[in-house]
Amino acid sequence: MRVLAAMSGGVDSAVAAARAAEAGHEVTGIHLALSRNPASYRSGARGCCTIEDSNDARRAADVIGIPFYVWDLSDRFHEDVVEDFMDEYAAGRTPNPCLRCNEKIKFAAVLDRALGLGFDAVATGHYAQLRTGADGLIEMHRAVDDGKDQSYVLGVLDQDQLAHSLFPLGDSRKEDVRREAAARGLLVADKPDSHDICFVADGDNAGWLREKLGEKAPNHGGDIVDEASGDVLGRHEGTYGFTIGQRKGLRIGRPAPDGKPRFVLDIEPVSGTVTVGPRERLAVDRLAGIRPRWCGTVPGRLEGTVQLRAHGEEHRAVVTTDGDEVAIELLDPAYGIAPGQAAVIYDGTRVVGSATIASTQRVPADA
Template identity: 55%
Template sequence: MRVLAAMSGGVDSAVAAALAVEAGHDVVGVHMALSRNRQQFRTGSRGCCSIEDAGDARRAADVLGIPYYVWDLSERFEDTVVADFLSEYEAGRTPNPCVRCNEHIKFEALLDKATALGFDAVATGHYARVVETPGADGAVRRELHRSPNDAKDQSYVLAVMGPERLARSIFPLGDFASKDEVRAEAERRGLSVSAKPDSYDICFVADGDTQGFLRERLGSRPGAVVDTDGTVLGEHDGSYGYTVGQRKGLGLGRPAADGQPRYVLEVQPTTNTVVVGPAELLSIDEILGHNAVWLADDVVRAGEWVEAEVQVRAHGAPVPARVRAVPGAGGPRDAMEVELTGRPLRGVAAGQSVVAYRGTRVLGQATVERARRRERSA
């Protein structure tokens, strides 16, 4: 196969490209330039896709003996991932930019461009497995599964890709059980990135100051912090800077009457108000998600409840639930209903990604529209 290897400049994507070459594929490496600032440098382990990363990717491609190119996707990244990040916070929701990046950049812009150029698949350094099983009609079914490396598993952020793009994706690191194994593989192959630190935080907020980034882009918008009765407890500089479940940085002038900590319960963008209250009011057991993407049509059928587990954070613990596909604005299966059947979850915010699993297999994904306690909706 002709395979386009996405090379970020890190050890994972370098080893993924090496394994694609070893598997006998005709491999071409490409680095995605996502920053508008061509002189941006890494700050320790923060951020990615910097000028140093492009150089590291080029050196890895040279060692592997494969062609290497840099594709400028900075405008697409700004207009989709960054714009979505800002608009979601502005609307009182909590986005996951890694999910949007996988959706709009890595498995839309990159994969679609690769297909147009005649490539059969894209290989990335994500930690997830693709399992091929025979379907009832004799055709091979490709399933997305968790990585055996629990600490690095990225199936949560990949669930948004959908079955068509999953069919054109390769994850060579799927069977690696630890990052140490990947680093050892890189060192054995003479790749200089073998000891390079992982990137973390939001790549376009390289200094890690998300609140500062939001203030710079959205400006100062003073408003009130209130309790559930509407009593004003303090002021804020912009409701966009708060998220459901937040405890620190509330700037309240006096403690609660019972002496217990208070948490953000709700962000109301229309009134620029932040509502706070006790932790027990954060517990929810019902979720409605929209823009659903389903990866298991053999398991999930419209309107039928399916026993599953759901996860609402990239490295959060899955909890027992039942899920079903229901009609939404985009079609008969555009929404996901979730009813938790075990313990409730706390701090689930609109805008987060909810992913349904059965064991290690990804069933589907949706963006949280509403999360609440079931007794309230009765």
């Protein structure tokens, strides 16, 4: 096959490209230039959008012996990922930009261009496994390495995208990938993994949002209110600085009557009100999902599990679908779940699909 290997400049994508080439595929490496100004994104080894990362990817391609190109997708990335991130926070929701990047950039814009150029598949360094099911459809399963499994952020991929994807690392553990990289002479063998959000230069999400939204946000400033008493405990500069379940950085000063910490329970972007209360009030047992993305056959009713955060725990759940609406009953309550997050649905290790959480229903206080 003719394979386009997306090379971020990290160890995982480099080894994935090397394995694809070793398997006999005709591999071409590409690095995605996602920043209009590379200096404004992550520096050093903390991200995947810098000039250093591009150079690391090029050197890895040279060692592997494959052609290498840089594709500028910065405008598309800014529109589909960065602006979406800002819009979601301004609306009081908590998005995951990595899912949006996979959905809109790596497995849409890149894959579409690759197929148009005559490539058969795109290979990445994601930790997930692909198998052909009994019905002939391509199934995506969790990776062998539970600690590195990335099937959650790939839960937005549909059947056509999976049919043109390769995940060469799905059957490997991270320590083995690093050893293999060193044995292959890849200089990125010991390069640290990227963390946090690649386009937030210093990892301070709230500060970045404050700088980008600031006075332009419709919800600039508001009250922090105690749910139980209704008392105003303080003021804030914008709801975009908060997410459901947040405990630190509330700056409300006055302790709760029982001395326990308060958490963000609700965010109202129109009035600017942030409601806080005890941790037990964060428990939710029902979720309403919208904009579902199915990896294969659409389930009518499924007793399986859902994952609500990247590398988060699984929750037993009953999932029912009705057109573009997904109802999720959590048999194991979850805490601190916010609208905008993704609920990725599993049947065992198989990824069934995902939905964006539109609303949650909290466990009654007297339950």
